[in-house]
Amino acid sequence: MLTTEFKINFLEPADGDRIRALGTVMKAGRTLTFAQAEVFAEADGHERLIEYFTATMMAVEGRAGIED
Secondary structure (H helix, E strand, C coil): EEEEEEEECCCCCCCCEECCCCCCCEEEEEEEEEEEEEEEEEEECCCEEEEEEEEECCCCCCCCCCCC
């Protein structure tokens, strides 16, 4: 996989007792895949969104001129 685009939005400091990330593939195509993730910080039983990012990745396995 190669990353063709990657954007991170830092929304708040990562203060907390625990950090949790939830990622989702939004569309998986033959060549390009689009994914997003949300990162949460948990403190005192409350969770808040601290980071949001998106990525577009390109599959290169088996493509001419690219070594595995």
